[in-house]
Amino acid sequence: MDAFVQFTNQSQGRDRIFRASQYACALSVYLLRKNSDRKELVAKLKGLEGTMSAGRKLFRLGNTINSIEAAKRTMQLSDRVLCLCLTAANINRGLYFICDNVLWARSVGLVRDIDKERWSLNASRCYFLSLVANLTRDVYVIVQLMVQRVRDKHFRQKMDQHLRENPEVADVIIPQLDAFLFLLLESLKSHPAVALDTLKNVCDLFIPLDRLGIYQSNAGVVGFCGLMSSLIGIVTLAQPKLRIKP
Template sequence: MEICQTSNCVHSPIAVCLHCQGHFCVEHLLQHNEELICEANMYCDEFNKITEEIENMSFDEQFTSAEEDLNDWINDQMKQLDKIYEAKLFELKQAHSEVEEKLSKFKQIQRFKITGIQRRLFNSQLSKQIGFEQLNQMKTAVEKLREDIHQFKTNQCSIKLVNNDQMNYSYKPNIDIQLEKKISDENKTIIKINNDLNQTYNSSKKSQLRADAKPFEYVPKEQNCNSLSSIRQKDLPSRLFDKYALVGSINKMSCSKISLDEVIRFTSRTAGRDKIYRIIQYASRFLAWYYIKKQRVANVERFVELFQNLESVMSLTRSGMRLGRFVDYVKSVLESFHIRNKRIGTLFGLIAVCQGLYMLFDNILLLHRFKIIYLKNSQYLQQYLNQVWLLWLSLSLTRDYYEMQASFAVGQHHQQQQDKSLIRRANILWANKPLVIDTIKNLCDLYIPLSNLNIVRVNTGLQGLAGTIASILGLLQLWDKTYQLPA
């Protein structure tokens, strides 16, 4: 007799499972079907878990971590590049000052030679006697002067910043500054190359300056100097005895460091005239205060009124020259976005914004003064102008502070010693003449908005003196670009 396939079951089967072809009784058939349903439910749960796992799959966390690592890497690289840039910039400034010193000595030597030629030329003109031997001597002297100038222009200073390498992950600027010394002694020329970047700058480095840097190329165009061969031989006597041509040029070269053309070119610029007017304005304020204090001088009131009127005229003239200049600083703000050092770029941008706001407020006050527009509370706008001026000078002094810290760090690096004494820092600071001039100028200017805002009580005499000093230093920076901090 056939029985149920379930073990220990003695009942007769009444049904066959279509899936496994097993014979089961009623009770075990239901139990067998329940087991199959439970197993199917278990697989449904597994499918649901797998579906959820697939839906939740994401690599955002890994990529975010990789991006953070990449940002840390680029920040480290930028810090290293900033240090290298500051070091090379310090070397470039030091080399520039040395070349300028050599140029000054060269000019002094050439002036001495030209003075001798001038003396002999005057003697010949007075005696009205000259021979071919003297003409040949003059010709030789002029050729030698031309040759010296040509050699100095072409050989003494050449700056080259090049990059021909491909960028890679181990990128490091290949910057090298070589100083080539040339010592001329009659027919001998001694060439010495110094590649030691850690050598102190107290030694005299001469002539050829070359720098190779990544990732740009800048090669200044050399100025060609025409030799005497281009001068026609038949014009030589007339050129030698032309009092107004040759003698005038010699006098200009030997007796004057500042030519009339340079003065005219400087005063023709709006910025140049503004600096001159500013000196007159603050000097007039100081002199007016001086004559007020000096009561015993005759006609004191006339002098005081004269200088006060002169100060007012200069102030009004400068305000008219600044009309519409706030637009110029929009370009400076946009250029600050392209500075790679974000700290310096932000500082430059804020300074440009303050300068633009200062010019805008000054223009509005000028229009109000001439009754073109009407302001109910013009004194508040004048207060805002002084506050913006104070912020401008504070940011400029902050920039000077960063420049000082960079100079101290680079100076100690090149001296290979950790001397942080006050005298050592003062020597490093004094070697950076543009930084010293800019800091003193900003400190002197700082007294004016502080006194206008009644933060510091300063009399008009000290205001005038500080403004005059700052104006003279500003004029010096505008006249000679070597005294300006790099932008």
């Protein structure tokens, strides 16, 4: 119980709980949309989804400053690739929060003379670029892990043994591809923080892709991916050892 209280006392913890609830409602609405007996429930879920979204926008009012400070820190990284990827991700994330804050001000009537659709698209573009930068970092880290594994004599012996014990796989699939997949899976298995961050970013990517019309899916896919990434975010926030660093 103490861990739960500590988690919900964090603004990020509250935001992720709201986010999970928002996308759970969106997924439920999609699944129940054709059920005529559930129209009242669908209407309530849509209302709850809107409430969760509005609550999240309020929680994020100070996140622009956090993103700027994070960009300052990542600019000091000695690894040039990580420096570039993480700084770009934080800058675009900060721009996304600026757009999000303007949309919030528009929704509560603080500002009126803005194009809501244009600002919403700009927010999605910044979110998309931030995710691409984060995914590039994930791929870079995974490649580094795989290179380290290949240089490990004990692991090479384990991989050779795997290929010998599964000749039918090597015959059906190109042996080099089988070895690559084995290396990739073993690398991710030994570093769950990297695997979770990659999965979270891939799930999140479907949201701006759909919004920008780059890859049209549907509300069900967006809801499911948003829910999955939110649950991963909750797990990594509750268990810091599962959070990728830097």
